[in-house]
Amino acid sequence: MSVLKGKTEPRIWTKPLRELTPETSLGFEVIDFAEQILGIRLYPWQKWLLIHALELLDDGITYRFRRIIVLVGRQNGKTLIVQVLSAWWLYVDSQRHPDRVPPLRFKIVGTAQNLDIAREPWNAVKLWCDPEPPSQEEAEAAIPTLQHATLKVSDTNGDEYIRAKNLARYEIRAAKNIRGKPNARVIMDELREQTKWDAWNATSPTTKSFWNGQLWGVSNAGDSRSVVLIKQRDAALAFIADWDRKVGAGLLTPAQYAERHDCSLALFEWSAPEGCAKDDLDGILQSNPSIGYGAQTVEVVKSDIDTMTDAAYRTEDLCQWVTATVDGYIDVDEWEGTIVSPLEIRIPHGARTVWGIDVSVDRSHTWIAAAVLDEHGRPVVNLRERRKGLMWVPEYMKALAEESGMWEVAIQSKGCPAMEFIEPLKQMGFTVHEIDGSHIGLATGRLRDRVREGRLIHTAQPLVDQAIEGGVTKVIAENEAWDRRRSIVDISGVAAITVALYGLETCEPPQAESSAYEDHDLITF
The missing domain is CATH 3.30.420.240 (Nucleotidyltransferase; domain 5)
Incomplete structure (x- = not known):
């Protein structure tokens, strides 16, 4: 009997401007870095995401996307993507164009509404690279290549950062404290928790003023309070719809479309179709792309049906927006x-x-x-x-x-x-x-x-x-x-x-x- 596997391709996504190869996307490089340096073999959907999100423009050096929104069901490896990306940015990408961005100015900031959420991927990178691990267990988890490339780690509360020997820096900050200097990369984890505009308004401009800057928003579906995520998703959906009307219909080539439109916002959404049953197999496989590759299984997802509220299950497991905004008058169960x-x-x-x-x-x-x-x-x-x-x-x-x-x-x-x-x-x-x-x-x-x-x-x-x-x-x-x-x-x-x-x-x-x-x-x- 064949093992059920999650869908590699998201249900909703922003199409590339050209064929994606090692010459047109740095995602292939990140995948190699994960395998050869970190010893991590990514799942197919994670590889797919990296290849598509790190698409390059015609010049071969500039990222196409400045904002990337990733939506996927919980427990599918969102945090691992952030960990791998952060390490690659810190030790590899920061040195790519020293003439334009000296590593000293290359700063990665991880943030979230709850700082503990931002701390989780930071802690993983710290575990890999800390040149002075505080325990035997942490020493055994360290990766010598990254340790040798690290100058200092500070885990002082409120001043948590990793400084590479090339002087690039990865730090975590409360969103309200990011306003100010430009940042090369920003990771906003659990973007659905942003119920006010303060954090986004303080954070997003810090990458806009940075050459080749990127902001990644990673989350699962939100509800009516998720004002920031709703706005970004709606803008991306409008772009995708316009692309389909013009490029998909053959009225314009991708290159012609790119000449006339801003193509710098990406949405990659692994979600179940609206209105599907909670135990719909295709919906579960579409919103949980890690199924069949690790601990996540269809049975594990279905077990949440009876132990979570309907809105929470659809939001977190099926990555749906349909019922996330209300508690129904009649109990669903x-x-x-x-x-x-x-x-x-x-x-x-x-x-x-x-x-x-x-x-x-x-x-x-x-x-x-x-x-x-x-x-x-x-x-x-x-x-x-x-x-x-x-x-x-x-x-x-x-x-x-x-x-x-x-x-x-x-x-x-x-x-x-x-x-x-x-x-x-x-x-x-x-x-x-x-x-x-x-x-x-x-x-x-x-x-x-x-x-x-x-x-x-x-x-x-x-x-x-x-x-x-x-x-x-x-x-x-x-x-x-x-x-x-x-x-x-x-x-x-x-x-x-x-x-x-x-x-x-x-x-x-x-x-x-x-x-x-x-x-x-x-x-x-």
Whole structure:
């Protein structure tokens, strides 16, 4: 049986201007340095990253990228990349162009919101190079070649640095203390933790004024508070999209594009696709490229599903932004606990069904849900249909009702685009249960109650499951009701389920001379 391996190529990345070879990228040199000097054999994704991130311009000496953003799931070797790069910068790259940058002026700064994070890769380089290791264990871990090239190591708190014999320097600093002199290289670890602009504004200009300077931001996905990372990622995504429209479509060559655009920002993102299931194999392999090459395995990643919150798992293990910004109104684990196989659902012949209708806040899609009781009296809810626009709904509902014999619809009657359907459906003969503002909070709470009680059941539907994860509420008449605008995903499918359930459990069915529930078979799921 073959071993599953993580994806070497990131899901989202900035394309090179030319073929990458030892002549057009210094990444090959770093890989050789890691193997021959440090004794480290990098994983395929780490080699790929170094080769692409250290691309050179046509002059063969200047780095293409001045800012490099790297996003990847946790425990995949981000820190090792920083360690290897820092050592190579300090002992090799600092001496490459003494006519332009004397090694004395070549300074590497590691920083993070929490200084302990920046200290971790610095400590590794210190362990390799300290000419006076304080213990036998550290002496055994040292690399003689680097020890011989090191002038001094200071680990005094607040003044931690490594000085090479060529006088290049690697130090760690709190981000707020970096403002001032130019830096050759800056490493901002866990960039997602930068929730204010102070550190970035103090740090990023220090490389801009330095010839051939580089800033690396290394992290996994952030949330709505990660203002710095969001801004850098958005700018990189806009560049990638523009490149695809022009170069990818063949309108411009890479060289022509580079003549007209700033190509100095790079994004390399190993992340699972938005909306995928938490245990999606391809998503796990895409966001965890070290799987199959070391201790990281699919099983190790999946083990976090039950021991971490949903937002934390998606952010850290899947490197996703989808649900990182909110704590959902309905507990994701409780929701998943009410999922059953379609084969387990038994609906009595002619069971009463109430349809729920809701419209996306931008009016882009209309969602239709169903609520019905199974043979044990448990409410069963599911999304029945989702299509673009609104115009299709009346005729679709008429056909659905004629097929099933079910002519009851529940709709939020105020503050929602779906209220437009109330009168047309009434004219078609539907019984419309209007759920007004004072009751929509009760309906929202009822859905959560049924989930908590374990009474409600439904089948797995990714769009609904995702909405549960990202759905938040607002207070209406002292009750919490779904808030479409603040939710980070489209929750209209859940809103449709909510009104359908409320209509089924609290609204009186219509009185008819001949019960439709006895004359028709219902095929809902």
